[in-house]
Amino acid sequence: MLLITQASLDDLNRRLAEPLPMNRFRPNVVVSGTGPYAEDGWGLIRIGNVSFAVVKPCARCPITTTDQDTAETAREPLRTLATYRHVRGRGVMFGQNLIHTGTGSISVGDPVEVLEPARAPIRFG
Numbered sequence: 001m002l003l004i005t006q007a008s009l010d011d012l013n014r015r016l017a018e019p020l021p022m023n024r025f026r027p028n029v030v031v032s033g034t035g036p037y038a039e040d041g042w043g044l045i046r047i048g049n050v051s052f053a054v055v056k057p058c059a060r061c062p063i064t065t066t067d068q069d070t071a072e073t074a075r076e077p078l079r080t081l082a083t084y085r086h087v088r089g090r091g092v093m094f095g096q097n098l099i100h101t102g103t104g105s106i107s108v109g110d111p112v113e114v115l116e117p118a119r120a121p122i123r124f125g
Contacts, residue, residue, distance in 0.1 A: 001028040002058055003039055004095040011036035012094070015080050024064055024077070027095055031112050039096045043118040048110035051101045057093035057122055064094075085124050093122065 004027040013019035022030055029047065031039070042054045060081065066073050081092045 001098040002095050003027060003029040003098050005034045005039050006030055006032040007034050007036040012077060016076055020077055023068055025095060041118050041121055042114050044116035046113045046115055048106040050104035050106055052098040053101055054096045055099050056097050058095040058097050059091040060094050087122055087124060
């Protein structure tokens, strides 16, 4: 699964000439009420009654440069993200990939609890 915080998108949108909608990044889970890029510091979380390992930042592909309503393409958001969310040898990162550690269900509005911090936070350049 892919998780992105609303604050991370808000931070990116402050850097762009034209703001982008969250659907451009295709997350499964959007979390509100955090600071920008809080998800980078999470190692294990619980949403509702399901725990998730936060396994790695999501390397973004060029599909994020395509407007899903018009199919028009541009250089954003990758160009701007590359200025502050690039990891050498891995690409441009935005959001975190999750793997569930058990069964259950999650719902809109479920609280998100950080159970463990990230073991080795990624260094962006």
